[in-house]
Amino acid sequence: MLNIKFYLYAAAKRLGFLILAAVLGLCLLLAVYLLPTDAMMQNASDSSVILSEEGFFPVKWGEEIGSKLDNFTDALMIQNAIAPSTDNVLKDTVSVNHLQYGDSMAPVDDLHSQVSKQAGGSLHEYMRYWHGYLLFLKPLLLITGYNGIRILNGILQIFLILLVIFLMKKRGLTAYILPFLFSWLAIAPWALPYSMQLSTMYYIAMAGSAVLLGFYPFLRRHIFLYFMLLGILTSYFDYLTWPLISFGLPLLFVLLLERQKETFLLKRTLIRMIGLGFNWGLGYGGMWLLKWIISELTLHSGAISQAIGAAFYRSSTDSEGAGVTITAVLTWIENIKRVFNPAFLVGIVLFLILLAIDLIRQIRSGSSRLRITPAVPFLLTALLPAAWYAVIKNHSFVHPYLTYRILWISIFAGMCMVRELYYDHSISDNRNISKER
Numbered sequence: 001m002l003n004i005k006f007y008l009y010a011a012a013k014r015l016g017f018l019i020l021a022a023v024l025g026l027c028l029l030l031a032v033y034l035l036p037t038d039a040m041m042q043n044a045s046d047s048s049v050i051l052s053e054e055g056f057f058p059v060k061w062g063e064e065i066g067s068k069l070d071n072f073t074d075a076l077m078i079q080n081a082i083a084p085s086t087d088n089v090l091k092d093t094v095s096v097n098h099l100q101y102g103d104s105m106a107p108v109d110d111l112h113s114q115v116s117k118q119a120g121g122s123l124h125e126y127m128r129y130w131h132g133y134l135l136f137l138k139p140l141l142l143i144t145g146y147n148g149i150r151i152l153n154g155i156l157q158i159f160l161i162l163l164v165i166f167l168m169k170k171r172g173l174t175a176y177i178l179p180f181l182f183s184w185l186a187i188a189p190w191a192l193p194y195s196m197q198l199s200t201m202y203y204i205a206m207a208g209s210a211v212l213l214g215f216y217p218f219l220r221r222h223i224f225l226y227f228m229l230l231g232i233l234t235s236y237f238d239y240l241t242w243p244l245i246s247f248g249l250p251l252l253f254v255l256l257l258e259r260q261k262e263t264f265l266l267k268r269t270l271i272r273m274i275g276l277g278f279n280w281g282l283g284y285g286g287m288w289l290l291k292w293i294i295s296e297l298t299l300h301s302g303a304i305s306q307a308i309g310a311a312f313y314r315s316s317t318d319s320e321g322a323g324v325t326i327t328a329v330l331t332w333i334e335n336i337k338r339v340f341n342p343a344f345l346v347g348i349v350l351f352l353i354l355l356a357i358d359l360i361r362q363i364r365s366g367s368s369r370l371r372i373t374p375a376v377p378f379l380l381t382a383l384l385p386a387a388w389y390a391v392i393k394n395h396s397f398v399h400p401y402l403t404y405r406i407l408w409i410s411i412f413a414g415m416c417m418v419r420e421l422y423y424d425h426s427i428s429d430n431r432n433i434s435k436e437r
Contacts (some may be wrong), residue, residue: 013411017232018283018287018290019237021229022287022290022291025236026093028135029131030270033089033092033139036103036137037081037082037083039085039142040082040141040142041079041082041115043141043143043144043145044078044081044082044145045115045116045145046145046146046147047078047141047145047146047149047189048075048108048146051074051078051108051146051289054238055070055071056071057069057070057401060194061190065207065337065401066338066340066401067186067188067190068401070197070198070401070402071108072108072193072240073107073111073196073197073289074197075111076098076107077133077197077239078111078115078125078137079099079107079111080098081138081142081311082114083096083099083116083123084097084123088187090298091299093293094123094127094295095126095127095298096123096125096129096131097123097125097126098110098123099114099121099122099123100115100122100124101114101118101120101121107226116177116212119148119395123300125301127286127291127295127301128292128295128303128306128307129240129291129297130235130237131239132237133196133237133239134153137194137196140400148358149230150194151193153194154195156201156203157192157193157202157333160202160203160206160210161172163210164180164206164209164210164213165177167213167214171257172260173256173260175189176415178351178354179237179416179419181347181349181415182348182350182351182411183346183347183415184408185341185406186345186347186405186407187202187404188390190210190398193206197202197239197241197402198223198405199206200241201238201242201243201245201246201405203237203246204246205246205250207251208230208246212226212250212253212254213253213257216257216307221256221360223281224275224276227251227276227279227283228279228282228283229283229284230246230351231246231280231281231286231287232283232284232287233283234246234283235283235284235285235287235288236287239427242267242402242403242404242406243284244384245382245406245409246280247276247277247280248384248406248408248409249366249408249409251277251376251381252278252381252409252412252413252416254272254275254276255381255416258272260362261372264373266373266374267388268362270376270377272295273380277427288307292308295307313390313394314394314395315393317393317395319396319397320336320378322398324373326393326394328386328389328390328393329388330374331396331397331400331418332389334404335396335407336407338390338400338404339404339411349380351415353420354409355419371420371422374420375417375418375420375421377414378413378416378417378420379413379417380424382409384406384409385409385410386410388403388406389403399431
């Protein structure tokens with residue numbers, strides 16, 4: 001029999017969590033909107049020079065299409081950060097204005113016009129997103145420009161990958177470090193530091209995974225709320241790039257940690273996966289909805305209807321002038337062809353070689369046998385990007401240089417699945433879990 005009081009309490013707690021997150025998020029943005037934009041103009045001007053030289057969507061590594069940058073959106077983000085203020089800081093914070101010169105958006109050119117103090121620009125709103133990245137971008141523009149931000153990105157992103165590797169070893173996941181690194185190569189990580197737009201979800205997914213690995217004994221008792229928090233942070237900071245990674249990557253670490261912690265039960269694992277997905281989606285969708293409500297109450301400009309219209313459009317089969325009707329097959333092709341960069345292909349070959357060596361060792365030890373059931377959760381996780389592409393059709397087809405990176409989930413999950421098919425946890429040296437557990 002259902003415990004009604006329990007579910008009502010759980011629902012109330014999550015609603016309160018969402019409202020608290022929205023209030024805190026709005027207050028933090030209000031604080032950075034009090035920073036003087038005039039002091040940011042010189043660094044914005046220096047940034048404009050770099051962006052103008054490179055163009056809207058440069059590819060810095062020859063014909064490597066998976067390394068395509070998004071200077072278009074980076075320029076818009078800087079424009080949002082330095083937009084001229086009005087006499088109402090709350091409306092500025094909620095509407096997130098930028099100057100536009102001409103009839104259509106051309107942020108790289110518009111940024112150049114703005115920092116050159118050209119006349120004729122008009123304010124345009126971009127209110128359906130939270131634009132949480134402004135918490136960092138506005139203060140950064142007070143002290144450095146685009147080149148400095150790229151250097152900082154590189155340092156932080158190298159630190160995060162090393163931190164996750166260290167924590168994987170600490171939690172007894174040494175056997176999965178190389179598969180994790182090989183799959184990481186699929187997202188062209190060398191391109192990420194050059195783009196603020198591409199980096200946002202990397203930070204959320206990697207920092208979220210690091211916190212999960214570092215504090216799992218505590219977070220295990222609050223794991224559903226933690227995944228809800230990851231969804232909230234994704235909605236708050238992301239510009240709709242590759243958001244699913246903040247669910248899929250931490251989910252894989254939960255599966256690996258639980259796999260070594262307890263006797264495997266498929267039903268219990270699937271129920272936990274559904275619960276984690278529901279809470280992540282609740283945080284992600286709920287935070288979006290609260291932004292639309294705040295925008296409607298503040299601006300009275302049809303924010304909710306505009307946002308719902310945009311959501312339906314991003315799920316449509318409109319290819320935006322490509323002359324085709326979007327299908328699941330076309331979307332898959334557009335995304336998956338960006339994965340196979342030379343570094344990742346080398347990683348795949350090395351993975352297969354190491355897999356063969358490990359399998360031979362298992363056979364010689366007499367412990368090798370096929371274990372299908374423990375591999376099922378990893379198979380289902382690997383299918384998450386396919387489900388995303390099927391629902392968010394327009395966005396996944398039109399912006400594959402962003403969305404292909406959620407295939408990191410499929411690749412890492414697939415490598416984990418292959419190991420689970422034959423890996424005997426009972427004799428593994430990797431069960432030497434740290435004492436913190």
